[in-house]
Amino acid sequence: MDIQGLRREYANHGLDASELDADPVAQFRLWFKQACDAGILEPNAMVLATVGRDGAPSSRVVLLKAFDARGFTFFTNLRGRKATELADNPRASMTFPWVDLERQVHLHGRVEPVAAAETLAYFKSRPYGSQLGAWASEQSQPIASRAALEARMDELRRLHPEGQVPVPPHWGGLRLVPDTFEFWQGRPSRLHDRFQYLREGQSWKASRLQP
Numbered sequence: 001m002d003i004q005g006l007r008r009e010y011a012n013h014g015l016d017a018s019e020l021d022a023d024p025v026a027q028f029r030l031w032f033k034q035a036c037d038a039g040i041l042e043p044n045a046m047v048l049a050t051v052g053r054d055g056a057p058s059s060r061v062v063l064l065k066a067f068d069a070r071g072f073t074f075f076t077n078l079r080g081r082k083a084t085e086l087a088d089n090p091r092a093s094m095t096f097p098w099v100d101l102e103r104q105v106h107l108h109g110r111v112e113p114v115a116a117a118e119t120l121a122y123f124k125s126r127p128y129g130s131q132l133g134a135w136a137s138e139q140s141q142p143i144a145s146r147a148a149l150e151a152r153m154d155e156l157r158r159l160h161p162e163g164q165v166p167v168p169p170h171w172g173g174l175r176l177v178p179d180t181f182e183f184w185q186g187r188p189s190r191l192h193d194r195f196q197y198l199r200e201g202q203s204w205k206a207s208r209l210q211p
């Protein structure tokens with residue numbers, strides 16, 4: 001496999017300042033819709049990066065489950081590595097790698113918990129198995145075997161019949177409140193288009209970055 005030979009020219013679209021929405025959330029909404037319409041796998045999958053107490057970064061794929069002017073929400077175990085790191089240091093970044101569209105979006109900001117009512121509403125919408133899975137897993141902790149995990153699921157099925165699974169106290173929504181967005185569009189000869197939005201009080205200032 002010749003990794004160095006893997007290259008393609010990015011030529012699908014350009015991105016000009018005149019096309020950008022003044023509101024980066026509206027710009028994200030447009031690109032997210034285009035990613036959904038393009039039929040790419042898991043358009044709401046993004047890479048969430050956090051930084052631990054020791055200054056070491058870590059990242060993992062997480063699904064975005066909501067976004068609006070308040071921020072970008074995902075759901076997770078609140079005792080796992082990412083949530084523990086965010087409790088120590090709420091600064092985080094999200095990257096949406098829409099490579100099929102020759103695009104990526106980065107967001108940086110601070111993460112805060114979502115209201116319990118929001119977590120409950122989303123938890124109720126999840127399939128029964130996922131609801132039990134949230135109880136079964138002590139996320140990021142070692143476990144002796146797959147069988148041990150499945151035994152826990154069997155026990156939980158007996159304990160909580162379908163439709164009656166409470167939200168685990170260690171599970172919930174976290175919202176990244178962005179202070180920076182970057183929209184990246186691949187262009188020929190690696191002269192890509194990049195626009196960064198920085199928060200300025202109640203509004204945003206956009207500027208073009210060099211590729």
Ligand SMILES: Cc1cc2nc3c(=O)[nH]c(=O)nc-3n(C[C@H](O)[C@H](O)[C@H](O)COP(=O)(O)O)c2cc1C
Pocket residue numbers: 042045058059060061062063064074075076077080081082083139140
């Ligand atoms: C496509 C995909 C979607 C995922 N979605 C989530 C998610 O929404 N929430 C979550 O906690 N983990 C999700 N994961 C698992 C995480 O990548 C990660 O393994 C897990 O959250 C533990 O991370 P941590 O140990 O850094 O806390 C997803 C993984 C993939 C590949």
